[in-house]
Amino acid sequence: MKREKGYTKKNFLKGIIAENPLFVSILGTCPALATTKTIEAALGMGILFTIVLICSSVLVSLLRKVISEEIRTPAYIVIIATFVTIVKMLTNAFLPELFSTLGVFISLIVVNCIVLGRAEAYASKNNVFDSFIDALGMGLGYTLAILSMAVFREILGTGAISFGKIFYFIPYFKLQIIPKNYVLSIFQNPAGAFIVFGVILAVIAFFSNRKKEYQAYLARQEKIRKAEEAKKLAAQKAEGGNK
């Protein structure tokens, strides 16, 4: 198969913007709502998720000629569950704070539609390098998406950004942005998660609608211009015939 130029870059970037798993495909919504209370928890979730996604994509891609078509899905689920168990035990050993904050949601990476979806749709059909790049892009896109939700929720809900509670090797610091009396604690509640997610989706829809309308406008202008040109041409021809 001949590769077009810049395919790797395109493959990497599509997971971040054009096919962002959370904001465009609306997949993996459970951890996105549950673990975005603080920026640190979201970052931890994103990192664990990316590790599992990359490992399982690479392994699925390596085994794509061994696994037969009929037992595809169960085999992928077992591969993913194995990596989730490894990641869970490592987190428990080295980052116990992260383990207790995320709780059952580390195990729930198994049933995250994105991981299985990438294994089915991409890694089972492409070579190891491409699958790795695809998984890296998707993981990064997901991490950035849940981080952006967490930034809104933490700043609006507590009025501050703090680091160092979960990643204990970073010195603890707290930056108060909004005075304590003016924070909206609803953004730390479950309801706030739904509101933030809904508003972000609405903003994305607003801009993509505008882009579509602008393109439609350009197409209409082009049509009018062409029609006028054709008219002019016809008029010129008619004049030429008269002479």
Place this chain on the structure above:
Amino acid sequence: MNIFISFVLAIISSMLIDNVVLSRFYGICPFLGVSRKVNSSLGMGVAVVFVIMLATVICWPLYNFILVPAGIAFMDTVAYILVIASIVQLVGLFIKKYSPSLYKSLGIYLPLITTNCAVLGVAQSNTDQGLSFLNSIANAMGTSIGFLLIIVTFSCIRVRLESSNTPKAFKGLPIALICAALMAIALVGLQGLFSGIKL
């Protein structure tokens, strides 16, 4: 009698106060994906109730009588997901054989349940918290009925939203999410319902 009361209270609290979708965030994908029509959300909800109950009845003994004595308790996630996937497959085959009409209305939701976080989430949190068998059953019952209740209510709201005049950018999913937020706020009002009851 005390056991019975605590059983009922556990069901109600995991159904309403600590609702599976709106405060624990399990099963958001089907909550958003299969709630456009009341009928399909009802089918999904009933299928989830069935699978969660069955999964709990199998996973709890599996963990406590096989995985723990064998010293491989860390394999719980792998074991649970296999159990759930096979239950879903078996239930599908069973219903297909004995009740084709039920299969027609429920069948398309069955494969989706394997990747529903609520099923694995309930099985996992039951054993993570070290609940007893009775409490696990209560948790599973409350959670699954809570899921059914919320997804049907939400689909009724969404049917109305389709014909309402919302801003263009909010059409579809965004306004539905805002409605879900309002539902979550309504359920917060039930917190502390049992704070006066002492067992």
